[in-house]
Amino acid sequence: MKHLDYSAPCEREAGERTWEVVRAAFEERLPSPRKRDWRPFALAAAAAVILAAAFSPPGNAVFGSLRDAVRGEQNAKPALASLPAPGRLLAESSSGIWVVQNDGSKRLLAGYRDAAWSPHGLYVAAVHGNELRALEPNGRVHWSLGRTGRLRNPRWSFDGFRIAYFAGRSLRVVNGDGTGDRLLTRDVRPGPAAWQPNAHTLAYVNRAGDIEITNVDKRNRSAIVQTRAAPRQLAWASDGKTFIAVEPHAVEVFSKRGPRIGGLDRGIAQVSAAAVSPNGKRIAFVETRGGRSTLQLTGVPGGPTGPIFEGAGTFANIDWSPDGRWLLLDWSSADQWLFIHSPVQKVLAVSNIRANFGADSRIAGWCCP
């Protein structure tokens, strides 16, 4: 065998599409300085001081916008041209769900809401009218399941073999291929639910506002965790040994058997969202106090908390990039998304979110490089 002469299918069309993407990336890149002078070193030194301050114990300096009015970050890009880390985004809006590719191209799946990625990002579970559907990111539907009552919050188990979802005031589970739909419990508050990694075990909030942890296959409950206030969000650490509960004024950390092992009482501040980093070691959460919101970072057991971004108005949601290097912050009051490198080295802002994604848009998930 000497030389392999081969022309691959779709080579020309793929080349034309890719050239457009590459050219766009080229045109928006920041040229590096041609002349070496001392300014970069001065900036680096200033950045190091800021970093040191941001990650010192409480009392930290705040990196980010300190403004009285909601003006958002300056130098924000008018549209999302690309994601700063590998993966794809799901965003929801009043017109449907958007699948945003790494190069910034996006597809609207009209009429869908309450979307969630499957573990490897091959599929999306989403609600369409009275149906729960599993579809590919290109919109091809694999199965659908009609149910009465308002359907919401489908969530895939770690292996994709189970999907938990709320139907009216009940919590149900269906197999990942659309078979075996069954009622798990009616003693539930619709909304928060989280699968334990590496198990078919689900944490959810019962009507009393306490957290129940149940193996959905064996239907045995392994723990009931009493809470001070009904959690609005639950999330497991990646090792499955601990989980966090976002309460109105606190982020609590519990072991999988139930005992509280740490937490952060935020006083009068409202805690609105939290996300555990992919390596399970850090929690990012958002708190709002006196018309200003702050993105905070802490270790999973609790402990010192560092504010890493502050701004006027409301931060609606946060998510980690799949590689754990970036946080995506939905600064809804400023109509901006901020991609914040963690540890904080830079902030990339994108504005016009409502114009680009539709009213009531929100981040639904960043998945799978």
Place this chain on the structure above:
Amino acid sequence: MVAGSRGDERAWIRGAQSGSVPDLEALFKHHWPRAYRAAYLVVHDSGAAEDIAQEAFLAAVRSLDRFDRRRPFGPWLHRIVVNRAIDWSRSRALRRESGDAALALVAAAAPAERDDTEPLAAALADLSPEHRAVIVMRHLLDYTPGEIAEALGLPRGTVNSRLRRGLDELAGKLDEDLR
């Protein structure tokens, strides 16, 4: 455009580093076919091949300012392409989500996007990603076993044995097809 010599390539890179879109386009057009073909022959999925080759070019754009013009661009690009193609093929093999069976049915029902009339490409698809990669690098991209070893981070002996086994397997499959 004359097929790019090393001098052309240096000029394109220098131009692109200065912000010239035409120079970047020349560099892209010169390297795209082989990058895409290499990715395709390892992953055998045109969508994935496009993603992989595109990611490699985007990585090139991101590092353009730091790129050393004295070094050839192709080997750097191909190393990214082939390594990502191998990773993609391995992860694809590991993905066993529920619903894959349904996906396979849909895929089977869809018109074939691959030209299976070409027996060599079809036979190559039956090899492991690792064997495909070394054969593609050797016989499509024309790298020496030493260069392949460096690009893939493998001992040279491993490259040689993969080449030998891959080619033997390929010959066997082509014999079967011709029988």
